[in-house]
Amino acid sequence: MAIGWYPGHMHKARKDITQALNKVDAVIELVDARLPHSSENPLLNKLIGGKPRLRVLNKADLADPAVSILWQQYFRTGNINNLLMHKDDTHALKQILAKVIAGHELPVSRASRIMIVGIPNVGKSTLINLLADRKIAKVGNEPAVTKARQEIRLTDDMVLLDTPGILWPKLEDQQAAYRLAASGAIRNTAIELADIGMWTVAFLRQRYPAVIPQRYDLDEDEGTEDFRILEAIGRRRGCLVRGGVDLHKAAEVLLNDLRAGKLGLISLETPEDIPPPAPVTTADE
Ligand SMILES: Nc1nc2c(ncn2[C@@H]2O[C@H](COP(=O)(O)OP(=O)(O)O)[C@@H](O)[C@H]2O)c(=O)[nH]1
Ligand SMILES: [Mg+2]
Structure with missing residues (x-):
């Protein structure tokens, strides 16, 4: 959409x-x-x-x-x-x-x-x-x-x-908005594509750590920060601009792969990620 x-x-x-x-x-x-x-x-x-x-x-x-x-x-x-x-x-x-x-x-x-x-x-x-x-x-x-x-x-x-x-998507919840954006459910959000890429790198490194190094043939010494990893993905895929890596394009590569299932079978949230419903508060006596 x-x-x-x-x-x-x-x-x-x-x-x-x-x-x-x-x-x-x-x-x-x-x-x-x-x-x-x-x-x-x-x-x-x-x-x-x-x-x-x-x-x-x-x-x-x-x-x-x-x-x-x-x-x-x-x-x-x-x-x-x-x-x-x-x-x-x-x-x-x-x-x-x-x-x-x-x-x-x-x-x-x-x-x-x-x-x-x-x-x-x-x-x-x-x-x-x-x-x-x-x-x-x-x-x-x-x-x-x-x-x-x-x-x-x-x-x-x-x-x-x-x-x-x-129905309209759940955008007021920041984490939900990132997951929706990463999945491709929402486009043209206020979130920069490079940010969505960075969120996705962080998510994958935490939940599916083998996926990025395998798919993009990264070495251990590419760095430990998420944006370094995104940069390395961009470098591997030729997403270059004068003076460095085009992070927008690198994010596009990663997100297209994720959405097409090329990174394997991946879920973006588990039941444990869901905050418990706010307790019903009653007025103090
Ligand atoms: N992999 C996969 N893709 C699907 C499935 N169902 C729909 N899609 C794709 O998701 C995109 C949106 O589907 P569409 O039916 O237009 O969604 P709508 O906006 O809810 O009507 C299209 O590219 C579909 O091919 C599914 O079960 N598996
Ligand atoms: Mg439709």
Whole structure:
């Protein structure tokens, strides 16, 4: 998504999604399996009220499988049904969705109407096309061109809306913003690309220390500071400007590799990274 998020955008997105949600019976919430907490929208709970909800951890093919297991356990204790989505496993998706819906009282005279919601770039259009078994929604950057509405029949009892609900990303949390930026979910943020590259170097050195030296063939003596490492990556890849390394380009190289899965299966956060919810404070006696 080549747009920044400003309060005006968020306000409109909130109005749009509130209206859209009024017309549906249940919601499939898409989050990115590499950063399931940072890619969720904290207000969704409030927005969907008591409606049935299935949380799908998408792009699992890029995530660290060991970390994905931790996330599945984490969400299970939170009582939200979740599914780790591997690229084309629509069968599992429909089955668990039917189960989630069966636990609620919904209109029996017609099929339940389901909507896919999630932040930009999380894979909503891709999933709609997959479930429809044809190309309905545009994938990638272009804004959706809404043609005649089509109903996508999932089962006798469930239809999917062909237009997803767009949620705004969690940008007020600095760590979440870095993870989202590194994953490619948000572009053109206030954060400099070189900064995102530096954050990514620091993150990888801490969590996946073998990855950078292997991929970029770095020696032990490249230095210990993150920006030295980013510089070394740039040098290896010919990202040079007069007087040194172009850190912006070096960051681009690293981030493109990360997003394309060329650094291996990497998750950008684990349940342990999530701060516990603030305690509910009551007035002192
Ligand atoms: N690796 C991987 N990429 C995916 C998956 N789902 C979607 N994508 C890619 O993520 C990008 C955004 O997908 P899109 O469906 O347009 O996201 P939307 O903005 O939520 O509608 C595209 O480049 C897709 O090809 C997935 O399960 N795995
Ligand atoms: Mg889309």
